[in-house]
Amino acid sequence: MVELELRKVTKKYGDVVAVKDLSFKTRKGEMLVLLGPPGAGKSSTLKMIAGIEEVTAGEIVMDGQVINHIDPAERDVAMAFETYALYPHLSVFENIAFPLRSPKRAHVFSEEVIKNKVVEVAQFLEIDMLLERKPKELSGGQRQRVSLARCLVREPKMFLLDEPIAHLDAKLRHRLRRDLKRWQRERQTTTVYTTTDYLEAFSVGDRIAILNRGILQQIGTWEEIYNQPADTFVGMIVSDPPMNYMNARIVHEGERLFLEAKGVLFRLSLPVQEKLRSMREEEVIVGVFPSKIALVEEPSVVSSGTVIDGVVKFVELRGSRKIAFVSTGRDFNFTVQLGVEENVRPGDQIRCLFGEEVLQVFDKQSRKNILFLS
Amino acid sequence: MAEVKVEHVWKFYREEAGAGQRVEAVKDATFHCNDQEFLCLLGPSGCGKTSTLRMIAGLEHISRGDIYINNRRVNNLLPKDRMLAMSFESYALYPPLSVYDNIAFPLRARKYPEQKIKEKIALVADLLEIGDILHFRPAKLSGGEQQRVSLARALVREDAQVTLMDEPISHLDAQLKAKLRIDLKRIQREWGLTVIYVTHDQLEALSMADKVVVMNLGEIQQVGTPDDLYEKPANLFVAGFIGEPPMNFLECVMVKELDRVYLQFHDFAFPLDPQISQAIERENQSNGKWVIGIRPGDIVLGVELKGAYSMKGTIYSVEPLGESSIVTVDVHGQRVLVEVAGTCAEEEGRVVSFFFRKEKTHIFNALTGKAIQ
Numbered sequence: 186m187v188e189l190e191l192r193k194v195t196k197k198y199g200d201v202v203a204v205k206d207l208s209f210k211t212r213k214g215e216m217l218v219l220l221g222p223p224g225a226g227k228s229s230t231l232k233m234i235a236g237i238e239e240v241t242a243g244e245i246v247m248d249g250q251v252i253n254h255i256d257p258a259e260r261d262v263a264m265a266f267e268t269y270a271l272y273p274h275l276s277v278f279e280n281i282a283f284p285l286r287s288p289k290r291a292h293v294f295s296e297e298v299i300k301n302k303v304v305e306v307a308q309f310l311e312i313d314m315l316l317e318r319k320p321k322e323l324s325g326g327q328r329q330r331v332s333l334a335r336c337l338v339r340e341p342k343m344f345l346l347d348e349p350i351a352h353l354d355a356k357l358r359h360r361l362r363r364d365l366k367r368w369q370r371e372r373q374t375t376t377v378y379t380t381t382d383y384l385e386a387f388s389v390g391d392r393i394a395i396l397n398r399g400i401l402q403q404i405g406t407w408e409e410i411y412n413q414p415a416d417t418f419v420g421m422i423v424s425d426p427p428m429n430y431m432n433a434r435i436v437h438e439g440e441r442l443f444l445e446a447k448g449v450l451f452r453l454s455l456p457v458q459e460k461l462r463s464m465r466e467e468e469v470i471v472g473v474f475p476s477k478i479a480l481v482e483e484p485s486v487v488s489s490g491t492v493i494d495g496v497v498k499f500v501e502l503r504g505s506r507k508i509a510f511v512s513t514g515r516d517f518n519f520t521v522q523l524g525v526e527e528n529v530r531p532g533d534q535i536r537c538l539f540g541e542e543v544l545q546v547f548d549k550q551s552r553k554n555i556l557f558l559s
Numbered sequence: 560m561a562e563v564k565v566e567h568v569w570k571f572y573r574e575e576a577g578a579g580q581r582v583e584a585v586k587d588a589t590f591h592c593n594d595q596e597f598l599c600l601l602g603p604s605g606c607g608k609t610s611t612l613r614m615i616a617g618l619e620h621i622s623r624g625d626i627y628i629n630n631r632r633v634n635n636l637l638p639k640d641r642m643l644a645m646s647f648e649s650y651a652l653y654p655p656l657s658v659y660d661n662i663a664f665p666l667r668a669r670k671y672p673e674q675k676i677k678e679k680i681a682l683v684a685d686l687l688e689i690g691d692i693l694h695f696r697p698a699k700l701s702g703g704e705q706q707r708v709s710l711a712r713a714l715v716r717e718d719a720q721v722t723l724m725d726e727p728i729s730h731l732d733a734q735l736k737a738k739l740r741i742d743l744k745r746i747q748r749e750w751g752l753t754v755i756y757v758t759h760d761q762l763e764a765l766s767m768a769d770k771v772v773v774m775n776l777g778e779i780q781q782v783g784t785p786d787d788l789y790e791k792p793a794n795l796f797v798a799g800f801i802g803e804p805p806m807n808f809l810e811c812v813m814v815k816e817l818d819r820v821y822l823q824f825h826d827f828a829f830p831l832d833p834q835i836s837q838a839i840e841r842e843n844q845s846n847g848k849w850v851i852g853i854r855p856g857d858i859v860l861g862v863e864l865k866g867a868y869s870m871k872g873t874i875y876s877v878e879p880l881g882e883s884s885i886v887t888v889d890v891h892g893q894r895v896l897v898e899v900a901g902t903c904a905e906e907e908g909r910v911v912s913f914f915f916r917k918e919k920t921h922i923f924n925a926l927t928g929k930a931i932q
Contacts, residue, residue: 222732222733222734324604354603355761355803355805356799359803359804359805359885359896363876363878363885363887366876367876381732381733382733383881384880384881387878387879387880387881388878388879388880388885407879407881408879411881422734423881424881424882425733426737427734427737474882476881476882477882499745501744501766501767502765502766502785502786502789503762504761504762504789504801504802504803504856505802505854505855505898510741524900525856
């Protein structure tokens, strides 16, 4: 079990900054997920850790030792590439066995041990029936699994997995999302894993680091991120549909504070009021996840939170849930996530509750979450 | 008015190496797309959905059967005479032209005034977020950008009777995809477009389509609304393909005790209501093997549901997904997925009971795959 630390790591390709001043520290045996859209700097970060890309500035530290100048082969990390990088002339079996036969290996494995290891990992990834084939005879999803198998067959200090299940069909992706996590946990191998999919990140990650344009936005467990999104970017990327945002203004009524957006007055909890009292600006952004808006029966009396009436514009079916697009008629639209059993149709009037505990408030300039700024 | 009828259409290809062996890419496909309808052709790769679309477009010869657009048989019409707009997965942009000129191309060919062209492009560029790349050449664009330009070029064609789209948003990242699903649906409705849309992504089909044609191995599996497919899948293929996380399947044997018919999975027996057991007993093609299907969201963990089927197993894993969690329960080596709202406090290794209602249970013939309705 190793501990990996990045200290102010920057990667530039010419003038383009791919990763900027990135610092984080993994715990021993942890699965840390780098989550971000394409171009966020996730793959560049993995490649620097693996040693196949040079670090422009900053330090990569493994168990207290700076490894910037250590040869990739000496680092003893196993990486699965999103682009597969298989040897075209070797069979699937030989591709997977390759790292076990490498002359740089500390111990030499017997053919029987190699066979057992290859078969075990091939069965795990459901490619055991393809072992005799050549890479060109495989589909994209099968190649991705061979690349992953070649990585998992080793017992390295660290696994680096670059979007390892992105190109698999839904059923297999579901199984591997769950079982890769188990595989990693049973072996207690420190792992850095990248994905663009927040559900995958939440599911496999002990902690999640969110990157945007090469900059770390937030790092934490999924609960921390979901309950306390650090900025508007995080709120957008960890929810589908994205967090609802609206511009709002702080309103004083005697001792009490409200937020006013498009003619709606949002009631606020006492801690939120306290946070806002110290603000110099009046303008903020209110954010609410679509899954945290509740439908309420009519007529109803609510003791806290804010009730907003609207008309359903349309409904998107998402299998076990539905997304309703609601318009209030005041240039104020939002999305609500509903259970599939809710019988809501376009044109229906609905009444939504924005609870005090689900409102997030962001600074208009920095777009940081005001409620969790220290 | 625009209406497309596909009647008993087949597509054969001759296999190159095989001695005249025929590959059937599309087998006897029949479906109708009504005026202003959003129809999705949905299925895994190789299911025949793209071949079907290309036959409608006139880019592939129809091996057998007929295609009608507005009740006119179009089998022998050239693509340009079918009055269609198309956006394909392989972007097919003109490399020497700028993005603006690429989108303007079909409009200029139809002698639109430049002012009108400018307005239309501004509208569609805003919608697809390509306003700042209009002066670029295609070679400078990322795959996702090229795909949006191709989509823009299809959408500006308001004279088209039918708009055909082949995986138009499959290369985009999740955020943009989610946005475009909503925008495409809105445009289709507001502009009254008739759309035939090919995708392998069940979520795209469920969220946008008025009608879905599910295909597998060249054959149509089911035609229905998104609700139909989700609530009443016609067979095991549709049941497993639609819905995420996927439906759980339990292979059962039929058991008869006194007058009651049960489906049995290991030591769990599920008594059937009389209508269902009669339907099952009428089927003589199943060797007594049946499959029970339950959606992960239709299972309740821990809290007893009166009158519901119950099972017991060991918690294998708990996956947090933010607003919900997926709990995997191991029952005699079979993994059963349960979708739970919010966080789940269950721990791995614990033995739990779970429940699902009879009316939420799907039953399929294990041999033919057909659902008992």
